[in-house]
Amino acid sequence: MAAPTNESVPRDTEMTPIPPPPPAAKPDEDPFLVTFVHPIDPSNPKDWSRSKKLIVTDVLSATGFCRIMVSTIIAPALPTIKNELHMNSTEAAMALSIYLLATAFGPLVIGPLSEIYGRKNILHACNAWFLLWNLLCGFAKTKELLIAARFLAGFGASSIYALAGGVLGDVWRTEERGKSLRLYLVIQLFGAAVGPIIGGIMSARTTWRWMFWSTSIFQAIMLVIEIGTFPETYAPLILRKRAERLRRSTGDPQYRTPYERPQDRKSVANVLTRALTRPLRLLTFHPIIQVTALIQAWSYGMLYIVLSSFATLWTEEYKQPTELSGLHYIACAAGEVAGSQVGGPLMDMMYRRMRERAPDGIPRPESRILLTFPGSLLVGLGLLVYGWAAQYHVHWAVVDGAAFVYMFGGQIAGMPIQAYVMDLFSEHTSSALAASQFLRSLTAFLFPLFAPAMYKAMGYGWGNTMLALCGLFFGLPAPGIIWMFGERLRRRATESY
Template structure:
């Protein structure tokens, strides 16, 4: 799901550093670095020193995993009619296949994040995609609607690791001055995934039985599993050190060897409990985080709403079949790719900002991209709204979705980075709060989309969405001016 790309890069990197520092402090030893039994890595063992080929292969595999999971979230859009007929259920019930999957993606990070900091990235990846593979069988061969929906939820829950842990792997592999390009590759995958899903689903359901949608996914997941097991190494340094300490104790018989992670005072249950309640504490007490989270949640909700709206706009008004309707999502995908391709320009902008602030710019400087996105998103939606008439050529609303896709990418990248920077002490919780709210909106919006478009029409319904994004557009401008004051009064934010 969108989600989860840009924020996790900075979030995991910061959170990992926090955990390592906490491990050192919890040991209660001032001279810990001088302890001869504290295990450290040799340069050849450091993930940063892996070969460039190995690093990029790992990045491409986990990016493909993120692409696969987010594609699965939306691929169900074109199975809905067939599911209704086979299981004799209403359209709203069939839409739950998307809503429950997305809700699983939102809940999963609350658990896999803390687990990855205890057991490492690799075991989480393997368990995650192993479970995705297992539960996908239940989706593909579900005997009734209850089994179908339950397995969709469990599949989303299992696949969440690639939206909450994978960014940390990229940060583990590349130093700060070289992480931009691989992170851009990873960041794009969860944005493109929801657009790719309807494209695949449209072609499959136009020509094959609906269950083939999930059988094809099974093949994809199988090969993804093989790639993860064969080619993805462990990259989380504290866990690598812990594994080395275990080997040393076993080989030497000396139990004094230890890793900082083993001296960590917090149990896994405490970490999970904190991961569950802290994000909601942030939503309740931090108005700045709440408003920015609502903004990104609204955009993701609109994206998932299009899986119901585009079949109405292009299927009913322009007479498109399933596979042609699936192709209409390419406009948003192109917009997102344009957004990613602009990253070098933004990097130059931030370099100038850093030089102006002696290398330590305020978090509010990260909202520059969001200011551009704040204009592009409503422009794209208004353009789309007033070109959905039957007499307007179908290419015009597709072109309108391009600025929407670019603007959405700008807003997400900017807001995610800002939240992680502004709430640096609890970066993981800041992003978990954003994820929870986004997934709630993404799960809910498709459920009321058909009724809204029937009642208001394509023009009225889309213009309503454009109006909501217009109301939210001033946020980056407001917080650029008063963000520092709000952070000074906050008990969570960095000063």
């Protein structure tokens, strides 16, 4: 029988709007309570070695890289696909963006299921699903099949949005939140640049079908690596399996984990219903999720306006060839990677300082939000310079530099919001992030649809000025609401456990 430990229940649950599981009792009080061993338990993901944590994080990062790359790789080939499959302009745009629409709905199912059946099984199943439909895209002979396969591939790809935050929260401690996000994002964020670059080269030199076949080969290799290296990270499931072994070996059915006991009298249907509706209940009833989701949704929508129109800027305004236009995405990816590598350590440094100042050694979770303010200012500055430099056809290096600043600021502003949600909903991180991802993916799907008309009517200068002003509204007052009223909003949240 395992002795209790402080890691059996997340450390910061007293700051969350979600009721924590029953506290672990001492052995002499409850000999049948199964928890992690104190002070170090090799089966506790937070007690794993650094190398094991890095393997898990790198696998997630490489998976995310493939997902983002696939989302943008066909952009340079859309004219060719449009002609070959007899699409109109709307259908061609749909073939690109339907993938993002699927990532709005996938996490609503995948995230909660991972909190029942574990991260590993759900990740492997979703990756196999993605591989199947992405491969089929390369064999599509009709526009209907291509659009449908892209949607279903996007549904499987959305597992990374549902699981990444949950797995990082499983493995890394609260004071390491910035480090975990920095390590996770360093590989993943290059996908946004690599996709259009590879797509541009393939579009000019071979058939567009190899865009799907090549990424499917990469995904197949990743699936083999994941199966061999990715362990289960969800603590409630690890403890549940330990309790099951104890029940079998002793013949005593009383062994239970702190997470099982609240569900002992619930049917399987009840547990599944509560889990699958949790993301929408969080989005409907929790003010914190609502505010953070709106902030992230607007930021994500602006990001995809820039990404979707960046190649067009170089081909139509600067008259550069398609292959060369894709290289400018390197500035975007470099800005995001640099922002993640600077923002992660800054976030952890600020958390340590706030913890030292806190009377009880536990800082307000809202202390994460401070870093969003300078990040939002950089976002506005980058958009303004990018827009007006493009408007007057200033040298390409100025536009790329401004895009770098915009992406850099976006990461500095976005990482603390994600860390804040992970802190507050430590046991149901996947469900909480799935609720936010729903709005993010919807804006990523919808905003690029009106971007061409916006830039045609307003030009790049005034178009980006409008985006910058709106971004400052969501990037400054909205986080300010969390900073000033976050604790009150957490107390008023409706229970959605």
